[in-house]
Amino acid sequence: MKTFRILSISLSMLALIGFSSCDDDDIDGSDTLIGPGTVDTRINTIGSLSNLNAAIDAASGDIATTLNGTGPFTVFAPNDAAFETFATQIGFEANDDESAAAQLLSVADADLLAQILTYHVVADNIEASGFSDGQTLTTVQGGSLSVAVGEDVFILDASNLPETNPVSKVTQPNFYADNGIVHVIDKVLLPQEAIDALDFDIRPTLLDWVTGTDDLSSLAAAATKAGLVDAIADLETARVLAPNNQAFENLFDALGDDYNDLDDFDNSAEIELLSNILLYHILPSDDGSTDLVAGPTMTLLEDSTVEVVDNAGAFEFGDVTATNAAIVTDGIDSKNGVVSIVDKVLLPQAALDFIALLGSDDLATTVVNAPSLSTLEEALIATDLVDVFVDATNMEDEEATNFTYSRNATVFAPSNDAFVDLFNTLGPDYTSIASFDTEEELELLTNILLYHVVAGKITSADLAAGSLTTLSEKDLEVISVIGSENFVIGDATNDVNANITTPDVLARNGVAHIVDKVLLPQTAITFIDSLDD
Incomplete structure (x- = not known):
């Protein structure tokens, strides 16, 4: 006697897979096929039930003759996709010549197949609107089915145990017949005898x-x-x-x-x-x-x-x-x-x-709250760069120009004294940030400020000798101090380096290191040299 392949399978996986096409899900059989004929006629006429028809022919007991009898019968008819998935899950694989369902039905034990098919038949005539939540149905096979009613009608088979709840959805209800009614479902229902015979592991993953x-x-x-x-x-x-x-x-x-x-x-x-x-x-x-x-x-x-x-x-x-x-x-x-x-x-x-982190200040607020960085604050305001350091969003936007907690920055923040030294270097015409009052000067100031910012959060513990590319697309040099674990920051002057006087001022969207010198890119050095001409 030929039998199904014995393979362990989680029936709960079958319950989670929708088998019918999107085009079929909401079709009501009463609108598409009403007229004379038996439930067997309906099964033969509905286009998505060819595997069920083949299964009826392969099963023992002449089920087709029974379904052409007086009835009444309510038939839960697994669609073709339900049979195909069932066959695939128990070890059959579709190939160029034959579907998995066809291979399954060609080796199926006729008596076991009859048990499965008669488990889909109830000796009653129940429209979809007649099902109630929690209802128990006794099948022609002798086993029980349970009904769950919500937005849809679901049929629960013998694998409805406390630890799992695989269900079959009624996808096309109410195909009326002279001796009953057919409801198309999206899962092959299994009686306990089939579960035992096939050695199913019905537990879900x-x-x-x-x-x-x-x-x-x-x-x-x-x-x-x-x-x-x-x-x-x-x-x-x-x-x-x-x-x-x-x-x-x-x-x-x-x-x-x-x-x-x-x-x-x-x-x-x-x-x-x-x-x-x-x-x-x-x-x-x-x-x-x-x-x-x-x-x-x-x-x-x-x-x-x-x-x-x-x-x-x-x-x-x-x-x-x-x-x-x-x-x-x-x-x-x-x-x-x-x-x-x-x-x-x-x-x-x-x-x-x-x-x-969410409760901490952003870099803009950190600068504002630091008394020793008030000149830097003025410079950011004058150059419209404040918003770059305001963490105003929790969205990650690749086109965003501001730094957020998901896109951090490292700022080497010149102290007030560092700006005083810069003003002295520039000469008597520069006494404060307000002295930068032309477009050329504000562009210069913007380039200087962006030269102090590196994308990413680099704490003092993460600093390593080498170059860092700034937002101005120019490089800073991190230089190890001989005989010390400290680092200094070198700019385009190549003579006076910046010391980190206060490291690791942490903010929500990055970190600031207060330095004792305004770092100068080459554009600033060129500008300073032009002042002497």
């Missing part, structure tokens, strides 16, 4: 759980945005601490007014943060066990741990804050691990650092 659970829809969307779907799918054995939707709402509140939903995570810094947060919720297993043990537990976020806390027999999870996450639903079994739904988004240190 971790990814199935995340993407298929209503209260985890925010988590699923976050995983997609952070680019972690494949990483979750590839997990071998892990426990996923899955924050529910309310937990994400609480996270948005903690982040502030700029964060109302996941759409507000729209630049590289925010997406990296989101990825770090999600990786912090995955507890991999080294020994194949997902059992919880009190104490620090490593996460997929590199070099980080979550504290597993035994609170009077109930496990909680601690992060870098004072509030633990409690388990809402635990022990959700999957093919490659366990899911624990929790009531809080756990926060690694990176998240707290980000929240602190």
